[in-house]
Amino acid sequence: MHALTLPTPGHYDEMLLASGAVRPHYQAFAEWLHSQPPDSLARRRREADMLFHKVGITFAVYGDEAGAERLIPFDTIPRIIPAADWHVLEAGLRQRVQALNRFLHDIYHEHDIVRAGLIPAEQVFANSQYQPAMQGLDLPHNIYSHISGVDVVRHSDGQYFVLEDNLRVPSGVSYMLENRKMMMRLFPALFARYAVAPVEHYPTLLLDTLRHASLANNPTVAVLTPGPFNSAYFEHAFLAQQMGVELVEGQDLFVRDGFVYMRTTAGPRRLDVIYRRIDDAYLDPLAFRADSMLGVPGLLSVYRQGNVILANAIGTGVADDKSIYPYVPEMIRFYLGEEPILNNVPTWQCRKEDDLAYVLAHLPELVVKEVHGAGGYGMLVGPAASTREIAEFRERLVADPGNYIAQPTLALSSCPTFVEAGIAPRHIDLRPFVLSGREITMVAGGLTRVALKAGSLVVNSSQGGGTKDTWVLEAP
Amino acid sequence: MLSRTAAQLYWMSRYLERAENLVRMLDVAHTLSLLPQSRSAAAEWSAPLVVTGVLEDFTARGTPLTTGHLIDYMALDQANPASILGCLKAARENAHAVRGQITAEMWEAINTTWLEARERQQRGITSVSEFFDWVKERSHLFRGATYGTLQRNDAYCFIRLGTFIERADNTARMLDVRAKLIAPEHAESARDYYAWSALLRALSAFEAYHAAFRDTLEGRRVTELLVLRPDVPRSLRACCDEIRAILPQIETRGSDNDPGRTVKMLAEKLAIRLKYCNVDEVLQRGLHVFLSEFLDEAHRLGESIRTAYLETV
Incomplete structure (x- = not known):
């Protein structure tokens, strides 16, 4: 028998009701769990650690001497999503990403949404992520964000909310794939009890999406990485290998007569699509940061001539900015004429006087974030902060209110997780990866991140988060 | 293949071969130094130094040119980038960069060689011929792994x-x-x-x-x-x-x-x-x-x- 710590009151737990009763879709898992001798599970977890370490080293170029990069902790209890839930999520994600691509096309062309008065012009055009170089440029199929990572959380009533859209270079999909491989290897018996939707074909879908992004015949695709010292290098190498395309660095590419070429042993080879894992600012030292050694001089001019496709496009950051986020439901209504399927988290924009007044009066209950921040840095989690931390943050907020938004502290859902004291609830989120190509596709599920510290709501791996395998159940 | 990848593979194997060849050169010097009438041998011994372009650096140190000093300098001296240790390091660094292009067996062979070389560097060489044999063996192992596993x-x-x-x-x-x-x-x-x-x-x-x-x-x-x-x-x-x-x-x-x-x-x-x-x-x-x-x-x-x-x- 395994003792499961009951969920914290006021939080939705994926597996257990407040009484400790097991939700129907976790029933088979609970039975299986209780049939396992405790030491066998501990052994499997050690095996998982060992295997991940080996995979890390095997793939790896990463990091230093012994090839040991810090591994993101993996928890072996899956996060299970019933078919009906996923059905709604999938429709909502599709709708949202479609609207975001329409928005990007609009703000780099006619500016309809601004002229309609739905979004203030300065919020768009004065945004540091807005790229004037993109104005008037036509992209094939009007797709800007080919790969989107949309962070979804669940509130205490079990309702799903979109917390953040990541439209620049969202990462984490390699963990989704490795986690599934690991679970199938460690617990094959569980997969006999559950019809889990597969995720393994993601690299094929990604390659399809990238090839479709170009109008060229039989386009050549490559993954552009900043290099082995980047923390996501493992993922870059992994995806290139899985898709069977070259993994290139800036120094491997050059521009000649309006095209981008790879330097190869068989001579220059033209490149049609670049899945770039480098931020806008570093792409082309002639156009953006002149000190960048990571990019390719002249790349922007080739891009503007339409002779190479970048995925994602330049300038997508303006649409996933936290100051634009509150307007996404409006975008869905404006471009698609539909009601949003997935809710936004209610957001106070501190640049607005009334909102700021409310936020200042309720700091201890709110989460306050920088509008351009990412990775869980530079934010205040009111309920977890000391009086002094709140006072300090208040000063920063008052000094530059336009730089902040605030949201209610969401009671992120929890999922049973192996911790030192046994099995206890830990807070989780979900990042599905949405691909925009011929049509919008995604593999079922995504990456579940888990905050391993008791009570913590910050799931980012840079802040001590781990990951779980995500099981979307096939409809019966 | 990307030119950068080709260069890293090419230099990986050149450096490993060079480490093996340095051992072969030192082996000659060592064998001859054991002969009683080896008087004008210095010219011969300096061959490894001349070939690798570090004669000046060695001379500047003022150490007398004996086989002992020569082997110390050419084998595991960290200050000599042309040493066997230096070659194994460069080989391993190149292999690291093309990890996706070589097999696990090849990577393990070359990585273990480097890790052991560092240990040997700490310990110092106790038996010259054992050290020579070890380097040759490691080189053979890598070549064998390449021959037996690589597409x-x-x-x-x-x-x-x-x-x-x-x-x-x-x-x-x-x-x-x-x-x-x-x-x-x-x-x-x-x-x-x-x-x-x-x-x-x-x-x-x-x-x-x-x-x-x-x-x-x-x-x-x-x-x-x-x-x-x-x-x-x-x-x-x-x-x-x-x-x-x-x-x-x-x-x-x-x-x-x-x-x-x-x-x-x-x-x-x-x-x-x-x-x-x-x-x-x-x-x-x-x-x-x-x-x-x-x-x-x-x-x-x-x-x-x-x-x-x-x-x-």
């Missing part, structure tokens, strides 16, 4: 290319050190026998010599063996034959725009010259002159590989 693709080609370019260079230089023993003005002595046998043993060609000639050791025949014989794996001819055979296997996109045309032409010329040359012609030209010319041409071949495949515009 026959461009990666395989560039790895092999690095091996034979480096090896040809090394055999020519090791033989060149002995060239004066076969010069017309040289008065033969009993010591010659040991010099030739040490060279043959260091190049693992002693058995081949006896199988080929069934006769006493003699400079002319050693020259024939190490320059012209196609069946001795470390001979110049064998290395050039390998290079010539590898080059057409590198993938091109049509013969019209094959960046490797110059490389192939140089490799053909080099191989054909060795194929149709005989030992009398070599000795008439003078072994030292012949080898210097060979080294120049091999250098030109290496440069053309660099510009055609590894550092393309």
Whole structure:
């Protein structure tokens, strides 16, 4: 028998009701769990650690001497999503990403949404992520964000909310794939009890999406990485290998007569699509940061001539900015004429006087974030902060209110997780990866991140988060 | 294949081969130093220093040129980038960068070699011949792992290319050190026998010599063996034959725009010259002159590989 710590009151737990009763879709898992001798599970977890370490080293170029990069902790209890839930999520994600691509096309062309008065012009055009170089440029199929990572959380009533859209270079999909491989290897018996939707074909879908992004015949695709010292290098190498395309660095590419070429042993080879894992600012030292050694001089001019496709496009950051986020439901209504399927988290924009007044009066209950921040840095989690931390943050907020938004502290859902004291609830989120190509596709599920510290709501791996395998159940 | 990847594979195997060859060079010096009448040996011992271009650095240290100091300096001295330790480090760094292009067995072989080399560096060398054997074994292991596990693709080609370019260079230089023993003005002595046998043993060609000639050791025949014989794996001819055979296997996109045309032409010329040359012609030209010319041409071949495949515009 395994003792499961009951969920914290006021939080939705994926597996257990407040009484400790097991939700129907976790029933088979609970039975299986209780049939396992405790030491066998501990052994499997050690095996998982060992295997991940080996995979890390095997793939790896990463990091230093012994090839040991810090591994993101993996928890072996899956996060299970019933078919009906996923059905709604999938429709909502599709709708949202479609609207975001329409928005990007609009703000780099006619500016309809601004002229309609739905979004203030300065919020768009004065945004540091807005790229004037993109104005008037036509992209094939009007797709800007080919790969989107949309962070979804669940509130205490079990309702799903979109917390953040990541439209620049969202990462984490390699963990989704490795986690599934690991679970199938460690617990094959569980997969006999559950019809889990597969995720393994993601690299094929990604390659399809990238090839479709170009109008060229039989386009050549490559993954552009900043290099082995980047923390996501493992993922870059992994995806290139899985898709069977070259993994290139800036120094491997050059521009000649309006095209981008790879330097190869068989001579220059033209490149049609670049899945770039480098931020806008570093792409082309002639156009953006002149000190960048990571990019390719002249790349922007080739891009503007339409002779190479970048995925994602330049300038997508303006649409996933936290100051634009509150307007996404409006975008869905404006471009698609539909009601949003997935809710936004209610957001106070501190640049607005009334909102700021409310936020200042309720700091201890709110989460306050920088509008351009990412990775869980530079934010205040009111309920977890000391009086002094709140006072300090208040000063920063008052000094530059336009730089902040605030949201209610969401009671992120929890999922049973192996911790030192046994099995206890830990807070989780979900990042599905949405691909925009011929049509919008995604593999079922995504990456579940888990905050391993008791009570913590910050799931980012840079802040001590781990990951779980995500099981979307096939409809019966 | 990306030029950068090809360059990393090529240098990975060149550095590993170089580590092995340094051991072979030091082995000769070491063997000869054990002979009683080894007086003018210093010139011989300095060969590894000259070949790797660190003679000046060594001299500047003021350490006397003895085999002991030489081996310490050339084997595991961290301050000497041309040392065996330095080569193993460079080989491992290149392998690290192309981790996705080589097999797990190859990576483990090269990574373990580097980790053990560092341990040995901490411990110091207790037995010289044990250390030499270890380096050779590690090199054999890597080559065996490559041969036994790697797909026959461009990666395989560039790895092999690095091996034979480096090896040809090394055999020519090791033989060149002995060239004066076969010069017309040289008065033969009993010591010659040991010099030739040490060279043959260091190049693992002693058995081949006896199988080929069934006769006493003699400079002319050693020259024939190490320059012209196609069946001795470390001979110049064998290395050039390998290079010539590898080059057409590198993938091109049509013969019209094959960046490797110059490389192939140089490799053909080099191989054909060795194929149709005989030992009398070599000795008439003078072994030292012949080898210097060979080294120049091999250098030109290496440069053309660099510009055609590894550092393309």
